[in-house]
Amino acid sequence: MAKDEFNQYRLVGTRPDRPDGLDKVTGRARYGADISAPGMLWGAVVRSPHAHARIVKIDTSKAEALTGVKAVVTRADFPTGLTGDEWDLQENTMAGEKALYDGHAVAAVAATSKLRAEEAARLIEVEYEVLPHVVHVDEAIKPDAVVIREGAALPSVPEGMPPNVVRYFENGRGDLEAGFAAADLVMEKTYKTEATHQGYIEPHACLGQLGADGKGEMWVCTQGHWYIRKMCADVLGLEKSQLRVTPSEIGGGFGGKTTIFMEPLSLALSRKAGGRPVKIVMSRSEVLRATGPTASASMDVKIGMTKDGMLTAGHVEFRMQGGAFWGAPVDMALDCAFAPYKMPAVMHIGYDVLANRPKAAAYRAPGSPMAAFAVESLIDEMCRELGLDPLEMRLKNAVREGDKSSYGPKFKKIGLVETLEAAKAHPNLSAPLGPKQGRGVAAGFWFNHGGETSVTVALSEDGTVTVSAGTPDIGGSRASIALMTAETFGIPYENVRVNIVETGALGVNEPTHGSRATFATGKAAVEASNAAIKEMCRRAAVEWGIDPEAVEWVDGAVRPAGPNAGKFPPMSIAEIAGNMGDTGGPISGHHEGNLSGYGASFGCHVVDVEVDPETGRTTVLRYLVVQDAGRAIHPAYVEGQYQGGAAQGIGWALNEGYVYGDDGRLQNSVFLDYRVPVASDLPMIDTVIVEVPNPGHPFGVRGVGETGIAPPLPAIANAIHSATGTRLRDLPMNPPSVLAAMKAQRNG
Amino acid sequence: MVEVNLWSGMRRFVGDELVVEVEAETIGEMLDALVAAHPALEPIIAQGISVAVDGEIHVGRHVPIPPGVEVYLMNRLKGG
Numbered sequence: 001m002a003k004d005e006f007n008q009y010r011l012v013g014t015r016p017d018r019p020d021g022l023d024k025v026t027g028r029a030r031y032g033a034d035i036s037a038p039g040m041l042w043g044a045v046v047r048s049p050h051a052h053a054r055i056v057k058i059d060t061s062k063a064e065a066l067t068g069v070k071a072v073v074t075r076a077d078f079p080t081g082l083t084g085d086e087w088d089l090q091e092n093t094m095a096g097e098k099a100l101y102d103g104h105a106v107a108a109v110a111a112t113s114k115l116r117a118e119e120a121a122r123l124i125e126v127e128y129e130v131l132p133h134v135v136h137v138d139e140a141i142k143p144d145a146v147v148i149r150e151g152a153a154l155p156s157v158p159e160g161m162p163p164n165v166v167r168y169f170e171n172g173r174g175d176l177e178a179g180f181a182a183a184d185l186v187m188e189k190t191y192k193t194e195a196t197h198q199g200y201i202e203p204h205a206c207l208g209q210l211g212a213d214g215k216g217e218m219w220v221c222t223q224g225h226w227y228i229r230k231m232c233a234d235v236l237g238l239e240k241s242q243l244r245v246t247p248s249e250i251g252g253g254f255g256g257k258t259t260i261f262m263e264p265l266s267l268a269l270s271r272k273a274g275g276r277p278v279k280i281v282m283s284r285s286e287v288l289r290a291t292g293p294t295a296s297a298s299m300d301v302k303i304g305m306t307k308d309g310m311l312t313a314g315h316v317e318f319r320m321q322g323g324a325f326w327g328a329p330v331d332m333a334l335d336c337a338f339a340p341y342k343m344p345a346v347m348h349i350g351y352d353v354l355a356n357r358p359k360a361a362a363y364r365a366p367g368s369p370m371a372a373f374a375v376e377s378l379i380d381e382m383c384r385e386l387g388l389d390p391l392e393m394r395l396k397n398a399v400r401e402g403d404k405s406s407y408g409p410k411f412k413k414i415g416l417v418e419t420l421e422a423a424k425a426h427p428n429l430s431a432p433l434g435p436k437q438g439r440g441v442a443a444g445f446w447f448n449h450g451g452e453t454s455v456t457v458a459l460s461e462d463g464t465v466t467v468s469a470g471t472p473d474i475g476g477s478r479a480s481i482a483l484m485t486a487e488t489f490g491i492p493y494e495n496v497r498v499n500i501v502e503t504g505a506l507g508v509n510e511p512t513h514g515s516r517a518t519f520a521t522g523k524a525a526v527e528a529s530n531a532a533i534k535e536m537c538r539r540a541a542v543e544w545g546i547d548p549e550a551v552e553w554v555d556g557a558v559r560p561a562g563p564n565a566g567k568f569p570p571m572s573i574a575e576i577a578g579n580m581g582d583t584g585g586p587i588s589g590h591h592e593g594n595l596s597g598y599g600a601s602f603g604c605h606v607v608d609v610e611v612d613p614e615t616g617r618t619t620v621l622r623y624l625v626v627q628d629a630g631r632a633i634h635p636a637y638v639e640g641q642y643q644g645g646a647a648q649g650i651g652w653a654l655n656e657g658y659v660y661g662d663d664g665r666l667q668n669s670v671f672l673d674y675r676v677p678v679a680s681d682l683p684m685i686d687t688v689i690v691e692v693p694n695p696g697h698p699f700g701v702r703g704v705g706e707t708g709i710a711p712p713l714p715a716i717a718n719a720i721h722s723a724t725g726t727r728l729r730d731l732p733m734n735p736p737s738v739l740a741a742m743k744a745q746r747n748g
Numbered sequence: 749m750v751e752v753n754l755w756s757g758m759r760r761f762v763g764d765e766l767v768v769e770v771e772a773e774t775i776g777e778m779l780d781a782l783v784a785a786h787p788a789l790e791p792i793i794a795q796g797i798s799v800a801v802d803g804e805i806h807v808g809r810h811v812p813i814p815p816g817v818e819v820y821l822m823n824r825l826k827g828g
Binding site: 154155156158168169170171172173198254255256258329331332335347362363364365366407408409410411412446447448449451513514515516594596597598696705706 | 753755756757760766791792795800802803804805806807808811818820822823825826827828
């Protein structure tokens with residue numbers, strides 16, 4: 001059970017220095033591209049310039065003849081016979097019969113220098129038969145669309161669906177017709193979002209080594225090195241335990257580094273080059289063309305509302321493309337669509353559609369931002385139509401503990417009402433607005449996650465503690481895990497070091513995804529710490545000749561549990577650890593499991609914008625994030641997650657988006673053209689941490705990483721409407737789009 | 749007896765029902781019983797699902813299902 005009293009903790013809720021801070025500001029931190037090894041070769045990848053093309057012939061002879069070239073691989077060097085998800089991964093790693101998108105890998109080469117490898121890659125001659133292509137979801141879903149892969153539909157797709165539909169979803173309950181009939185206002189609109197990239201600053205990089213004996217090593221920038229191990233082993237036909245994967249420091253992931261791209265290529269090249277390690281570092285262009293952005297979406301929403309703001313029914317139909325493989329997050333988008341609200345009747349329909357684009361990867365609350373853009377925009381439009389306050393309307397309909405969710409099961413303890421109340425009370429809500437300025441409000445939701453987790457806590461001889469964890473630290477989890485461990489042991493924060501260890505050191509860990517690291521690894525670290533404490537109590541009991549139950553742990557030391565237990569002076573953790581060699585050997589604690597008990601997190605954002613009527617440029621004046629953290633273990637990092645989610649969402653709303661030419665090639669594959677927000681684009685983002693503790697975590701943690709990216713998209717659209725009277729239903733809302741919409745509004 | 753709430757897209761595999769009753773004490777037993785009664789569900793379940801037991805979302809066969817609690821099948825969740 002979570003402890004319900006606030007401020008009872010010595011360390012939880014404080015803001016100590018981050019353990020990785022010095023390494024990062026001095027350049028000592030080792031990222032993916034910083035790893036090198038003796039005898040190392042450099043890899044380069046040949047990529048398709050076509051969106052859809054049959055590979056007729058690959059001639060590698062000129063590249064192989066080049067001095068310094070040690071290996072060339074094509075799909076012919078990969079095992080055959082894979083099926084299902086494993087085939088998808090292999091096909092995306094290296095094209096087989098067809099190149100399925102602009103940037104799809106078709107060959108790779110390893111040479112003694114990066115320049116030589118790139119030169120050799122240019123010498124590989126690929127003959128293509130260019131095929132018709134389709135990149136936009138509303139085109140790809142048509143019955144007569146170009147068929148990207150025959151027979152790719154999964155069992156959820158009923159007979160008779162268009163050929164590129166690979167998954168179909170339908171979920172709902174209640175009497176929809178009666179719900180809409182009971183409404184005073186029913187509105188139905190279509191919204192579209194373009195694919196965006198996670199935009200992590202560190203490009204993908206790895207160093208792989210694989211010998212003829214099947215034993216291999218990999219150093220890689222990833223959110224989940226057990227996933228890398230499994231996927232590489234599957235794609236290359238290796239035994240998983242023979243591949244040891246060590247994660248580097250990571251410069252952002254946001255879901256995009258939970259899968260493989262070029263990592264198996266470094267291993268395949270190494271094996272062919274006699275076991276010499278091969279390093280591959282992607283360029284930014286490769287990252288944008290050939291890793292995993294999120295899906296693009298086309299979404300119909302219909303909502304019924306009474307004149308006093310009560311929701312009576314909701315219907316959504318979402319179409320999403322996630323590239324040439326199944327995996328657009330349409331299922332989770334549907335579940336998130338109406339999650340903040342009590343819905344008497346609701347229906348969700350969804351289509352996962354193939355298109356000639358790169359295979360989508362997870363991106364921060366996958367699906368939720370698109371769903372929020374559609375539903376929260378329409379709710380805002382209806383509130384304006386009915387003259388309702390958007391926050392009051394959301395409070396009236398907000399889900400509470402015990403309410404049935406829109407996606408099915410009832411909610412456990414949640415904090416949406418507290419979040420909306422905190423937003424309502426914030427001074428930003430009463431800040432005066434000038435001409436051309438407007439305010440927007442939106443809510444957002446994410447499930448969070450627990451998942452497979454394995455953690456070991458070990459005492460050092462001086463009583464300090466090492467935590468071995470398997471979730472790479474992207475957003476501050478080493479600090480939060482150290483705080484929870486130190487709190488549990490009753491020792492200083494500085495006495496705990498959290499190491500992210502390689503795949504050979506622990507059981508399987510899922511990646512740092514689903515906002516799970518502080519929840520799941522933290523929960524496991526607390527359990528592992530309690531196991532070590534139990535062992536220390538046992539040893540003290542033996543030493544004192546009393547029952548273990550008569551020993552208690554208080555403030556970092558063992559002591560008799562009461563006057564009847566005997567009179568012994570407390571023994572500190574340092575004393576116990578200093579003698580552990582004489583009392584039974586090493587002391588450690590371990591915990592592993594598929595951790596459940598995670599709690600959903602709701603957020604509410606309020607944004608003020610100013611729109612320049614001459615240029616259409618939107619300036620964000622004020623931005624407020626309010627979100628339920630359950631418990632903020634290290635509040636500065638929680639605030640950072642809130643601000644980061646808002647910043648990414650602002651980019652998605654205002655500027656970011658994949659632009660494809662008529663030829664199906666990506667037109668904006670560098671950061672000059674794919675414009676993420678920079679510091680000068682953003683105001684200081686205000687944050688309010690709401691704490692409604694999650695009973696499923698020893699300190700009440702929910703997970704905070706993802707919810708914050710959902711509300712910015714609609715909140716900004718709502719603010720632009722407030723400022724201009726113009727509603728934009730397609731993203732991004734960049735200056736040309738805003739200008740065109742304002743012009744269209746003026747022209748009636 | 750466990751009342752299993754399906755998502756409505758599954759109705760066509762189970763004779764147009766939204767709630768199916770099976771004998772089970774764990775998630776694993778519940779899934780096995782569902783597939784035994786409705787073999788068409790097997791590939792859908794194999795694709796990956798989560799199960800909400802009394803409002804708490806689980807992945808894993810050994811989770812107990814206490815008598816009378818709400819059980820929902822959900823698509824497998826994946827975060828970023």
